[in-house]
Amino acid sequence: MAKQEIYVSTDIEADGPIPGPHSMLSFGSAAYLADKTLIATFSANLEPLPGAAPHPRTQAWWEQNTEAFAAVQIDRQAPETAMPAYAAWLKALPGKPVFVGFPASYDFMFVYWYLMRFAGESPFSHAALDIKTLAMVALKGDYRDAVKRNMPRAWFDHLPHTHVALDDAIEQGALFCNILAEVRRSQDSAV
Template sequence: MTEIYVSTDVETDGPIPGPNSMLSFGSAAYLADKTLLSTFEANLETLPAAQGDPKTMAWWETQPEAWAACRENVEAPESAMARYLAWLKALPGRPVFVAYPAAFDFLFVYWYLIRFAGESPFSHSALDIKTYAMAMLGTDYRDSTKRRMPKRWFDPIPHTHRALDDAIEQGALFCNMLKEHRGGGNDGDK
């Protein structure tokens, strides 16, 4: 069965689900050749009794447009995660969770899927773009940052801190890395 790379980005009001809430998330489903099959996005109501982390909320004050975008048309997590699960199951292949950083984004998405939809088609695994870059570049993990990655890996897609925009950007980055790693092109740094 074909793997579908589900590049996902979350926006939250703190570092962990439960005490904090996932405010917004977006996923972009890609084939390995960078064909964008479908997208999903949702803005969520905050969890009852959860509170925004002071450091995270201070950061949000520096991002008023992104904050406004993630607070429009909010829906209950139960509804959003049921729609998301149905979307994932309708993809024409096996979904693979992809993110940068996967540990953070997967933590929230997995928790919300299990809590509100009862299951996760991703199982217990996620593909981390930074770790993949470390392996490809032969660098230490902490040196495998976006600013040290070759420019040829990046499409001209802005990073807006809007979940779906960032999921699309990161999915294209991953597909470009995958193509190069599999021998499909390395035309030098642009």
């Protein structure tokens, strides 16, 4: 029997647009079943990469968001410690992990790079879902129009979006499950 999929909503905070020259400062993951059951969470604040430096535009954003920046400074871990622990957590989930992000292209790029560099593997393989793409399908519109302000309010639970990675992962995971439920209802009614 095939293992169920576990939707791992993940949000990262970084000091630049790409990993390597810039560092992932924090990440949080919330593992959901398709029915929106939250089964586990994982988060870590990371020490910057040696030789990496903040991008000026990202640094300017952090200077405007001092509370969020203070949050990513607490209990920082070396990536060599945090990423193997994260890989083990992913492998211990009761199903196959599927990365979920908003946008997946940004968050997955950092998480995959860090997992491969510091854990030597990615339990996600290349399985990554983009919430914005799913919303585009549900809204039957264009990708660039699938932004939060154009999404039905019923898709949003009353959860905070704080730029603290775990808070945002939980909030975005609930959004993903709500959109997925609507898409599946729509498919069922079309049959």
